[in-house]
Each structure stands twice: as C-alpha cells, then as structure tokens.
Amino acid sequence: xxxxxxxxxPTPADVITYRLNNRMVYVPxxxxxxxxxxxxxxxxxARSAFEGDLTGIDKSRISFSLNVLANGKxxxxxxxxxxxxxxxxxxxxxxxxxVHVQPELRLSGPPPSYQSCDSTKKQQHLSSQSSxxxxxxxxxxxxx
Numbered sequence: 001x002x003x004x005x006x007x008x009x010p011t012p013a014d015v016i017t018y019r020l021n022n023r024m025v026y027v028p029x030x031x032x033x034x035x036x037x038x039x040x041x042x043x044x045x046a047r048s049a050f051e052g053d054l055t056g057i058d059k060s061r062i063s064f065s066l067n068v069l070a071n072g073k074x075x076x077x078x079x080x081x082x083x084x085x086x087x088x089x090x091x092x093x094x095x096x097x098x099v100h101v102q103p104e105l106r107l108s109g110p111p112p113s114y115q116s117c118d119s120t121k122k123q124q125h126l127s128s129q130s131s132x133x134x135x136x137x138x139x140x141x142x143x144x
Contacts, residue, residue: 013093018049020099025049029088038088039081046099054101061102066095 015026027049030041043062047054054062064079066087076098079087091097 013088013091013095015093016088016091017094017096018046018099019096020046020050020053023050024096036081039084042084042088050099054099057101058104061104063100063102065098065100066091067098 014029018025027045030038043059065076068077
C-alpha cells in the first residue's frame with residue numbers, strides 16, 4: 001500500500017518585501033486580530049516604508065499585487081483586502097509584494113442639468129399621460 005506524505009505549507013513570512021517604483025523595503029508581516037485591521041496595517045506599513053512617495057495619498061488608493069507564473073506567463077494579481085490574510089499566510093519569505101497607487105477619481109464638472117420646458121408643454125404631457133392611463137384602466141376593467 002502506498003502512503004503519501006502530506007505537503008507542508010511554507011512557514012508564513014515574518015518579513016514581507018514591498019516594492020514601489022523599483023525600490024524595495026522589508027516590512028514586518030501585519031499581526032492584528034481582524035481582517036480589516038490586517039489590511040489597514042499593511043497599508044500603514046507601506047506608507048511608512050515609502051513615506052516620500054505615499055505622503056498625502058489617501059489610504060483607499062493604495063493597493064497590493066503579487067507576480068505569479070500562470071500558464072508559462074508572468075502575470076500580476078491584485079490582492080483584495082478580503083483575501084489579504086489568506087494570501088499572506090501562504091507568502092514565502094522574501095516574496096515581493098508590489099505596492100500601487102490607484103488613480104484618483106475626479107469629476108470633470110457638475111452633472112448636466114435638465115432643460116426646463118414651459119408650463120403649456122407640461123400640461124399637454126400630463127393630460128396625454130392621464131388619458132392613456134384612463135384607457136388602460138378601462139381596458140383592465142373590461143377584461144375582469
């Protein structure tokens with residue numbers, strides 16, 4: 001009878017390598033209680049490590065990704081805040097986590113305004129609607 005050894009997961013990394021703009025910095029693995037706190041602590045560590053680049057950047061614009069090899073191609077995979085703790089528990093020592101600054105969403109101006117129409121057109125529109133609704137209710141009454 002053949003027995004298979006269970007593959008051991010790698011020991012979680014206690015140090016993570018963050019990379020931003022071709023600069024790399026070692027940061028400690030976040031260690032807090034809730035998932036939201038883990039991700040927020042990771043963002044805080046990134047802001048501290050790359051203070052010059054991330055000063056004044058809103059925390060919500062900072063994101064992370066890993067480079068993976070899939071189907072023989074190198075790809076970048078974003079890490080969601082919900083998946084952060086799971087991904088970090090499988091991260092091997094010295095694996096690189098890329099730090100990104102998402103573009104700021106800006107409105108180009110106020111939303112378009114509606115043109116006002118004169119009261120005569122409004123009255124015509126309302127009276128045509130009410131007559132079509134009256135016809136609808138009459139036809140419904142006939143069916144019953």
